[in-house]
Amino acid sequence: MADSESLPGGVTVVGLGYVGLPLALAFAKKLPTTGFDLDAPRVDGLRAGIDHNSEVDSATILSSNLTLTTDVSCIADAEFIVVTVPTPVTDDHEPDLSLLASVSASIGDQLRGRSEGLPAPIVVYESTTYPGCTEEFCGPIIERESGLRSGEGFFLGYSPERTNFGDAEHTLETVVKVVSGQTSAVAARVAETYGLIAKAGTHMAQSIKTAEASKVIENVQRDLNIALFNELSIIFDRMGIQSSDVFDAAATKWNFHRYQPGLVGGHCIPVDPYYLAYAAARTGYDADVVLTGRAINEGMPEYVAEKVVSLVRGRGGEPDSARVLVLGATFKKNVADTRNSKAIVLAELLAGRFGVVHVYDPYFDPEDGLERRFEVVGDPAGSGREYDLVVVAVGHSEFDVLEDQLPELLSPGGFVFDLTGTLAQNEKVASTTSVWSL
Numbered sequence: 001m002a003d004s005e006s007l008p009g010g011v012t013v014v015g016l017g018y019v020g021l022p023l024a025l026a027f028a029k030k031l032p033t034t035g036f037d038l039d040a041p042r043v044d045g046l047r048a049g050i051d052h053n054s055e056v057d058s059a060t061i062l063s064s065n066l067t068l069t070t071d072v073s074c075i076a077d078a079e080f081i082v083v084t085v086p087t088p089v090t091d092d093h094e095p096d097l098s099l100l101a102s103v104s105a106s107i108g109d110q111l112r113g114r115s116e117g118l119p120a121p122i123v124v125y126e127s128t129t130y131p132g133c134t135e136e137f138c139g140p141i142i143e144r145e146s147g148l149r150s151g152e153g154f155f156l157g158y159s160p161e162r163t164n165f166g167d168a169e170h171t172l173e174t175v176v177k178v179v180s181g182q183t184s185a186v187a188a189r190v191a192e193t194y195g196l197i198a199k200a201g202t203h204m205a206q207s208i209k210t211a212e213a214s215k216v217i218e219n220v221q222r223d224l225n226i227a228l229f230n231e232l233s234i235i236f237d238r239m240g241i242q243s244s245d246v247f248d249a250a251a252t253k254w255n256f257h258r259y260q261p262g263l264v265g266g267h268c269i270p271v272d273p274y275y276l277a278y279a280a281a282r283t284g285y286d287a288d289v290v291l292t293g294r295a296i297n298e299g300m301p302e303y304v305a306e307k308v309v310s311l312v313r314g315r316g317g318e319p320d321s322a323r324v325l326v327l328g329a330t331f332k333k334n335v336a337d338t339r340n341s342k343a344i345v346l347a348e349l350l351a352g353r354f355g356v357v358h359v360y361d362p363y364f365d366p367e368d369g370l371e372r373r374f375e376v377v378g379d380p381a382g383s384g385r386e387y388d389l390v391v392v393a394v395g396h397s398e399f400d401v402l403e404d405q406l407p408e409l410l411s412p413g414g415f416v417f418d419l420t421g422t423l424a425q426n427e428k429v430a431s432t433t434s435v436w437s438l
């Protein structure tokens, strides 16, 4: 265990989801750590070593010193509280701060009953949000509920999560962690505490607002880069040019940055730009570039659905009687997360246009209680089923093997629409099958 005067005696992580669980497990290797979540089935599952998000394996959970609890009173005397609750958007694409509000109210409520004589706790938010949210929205709620003053009775910090789930290379250990605090002394304590687990080091942002802004623009930039390539692929398709050929040529220039057009889903990239646009609007500025890029990416499932309908018709097929297989339903490669999955949106749109739509995804749990218009099927390899169209929507590693069998899955005249941009490199598929891509 770590030993330093400025390190906290322990860490309390509030919210044990994709972000909170790995973080709590990492802290638990260094300091006494409590993980609190109000979702009792989630905590029961973790106690049994089961992470339904399939991010952390059972042995790692079961061998950890992490204390798991659903008892909110663990916050009352906590020294270093880290908040990792979701920050989604409403149906109108406005920030939905309800979870940040309720968790801040719980923290304030607990701090009201804090034991006498304890040092003021530090509350570090990790949830992605707009610049100003921690100090102007969350802090006042803690103040109101606790009766304590921000900067006296408790201190605020912000340290955005930027690891890439499903990606073994960019993890908590290998990525620099941005940290910040309400005062320079608090920022230093936040940096030292995160320094225990962020092996690649920490970057001290000038202020909490700066740290919040840095996180949100990481995802805005990615959204916009992909939006540009989506728009380019739409333009070049109208011109009868294959966009990947254009990108291959342009990428030979030293300062051309290539991105893959496609579907932008998940809990972060399609959400966070709305947080920045919201905060910009509050200053009287319309973030037009940000929102236009967002609109292009949001429109891609509809664009692809229309495109494949016209391709089927162009090849003499009739969508009503065509059979379609969609490979991939989660929001990105090699993860089980279906939040905001545009592959699912696409499959739903196809189900409204084609006779039969099957979806296969080894990560997808169809028992999520949601009504679907498509049918979830098992591994199509060797199933004897044939399809007029296969849409490769997500590039899961498991599909590498299936790729070779695509020609056998297609009916005569059938074709593949590849949203991953990788199938062209598979010689067997490319030489035997019609493959379209963005």
Ligand SMILES: NC(=O)c1ccc[n+]([C@@H]2O[C@H](COP(=O)([O-])OP(=O)(O)OC[C@H]3O[C@@H](n4cnc5c(N)ncnc54)[C@H](O)[C@@H]3O)[C@@H](O)[C@H]2O)c1
Residues within 6 Å of the ligand: 014, 015, 016, 017, 018, 019, 020, 036, 037, 038, 039, 042, 084, 085, 086, 087, 099, 102, 103, 106, 126, 127, 128, 129, 161, 162, 163, 164, 165, 267, 268
């Ligand atoms: N998932 C990612 O890849 C990722 C990456 C970077 C940043 N983020 C950001 O991190 C934040 C968390 O995302 P996530 O994907 O881990 O969310 P998640 O839905 O996986 O987990 C959130 C957890 O918080 C719990 N929770 C909600 N309200 C609570 C409360 N009042 N008290 C205690 N627990 C509560 C939920 O039960 C859930 O288990 C979001 O702001 C997100 O934008 C996520």
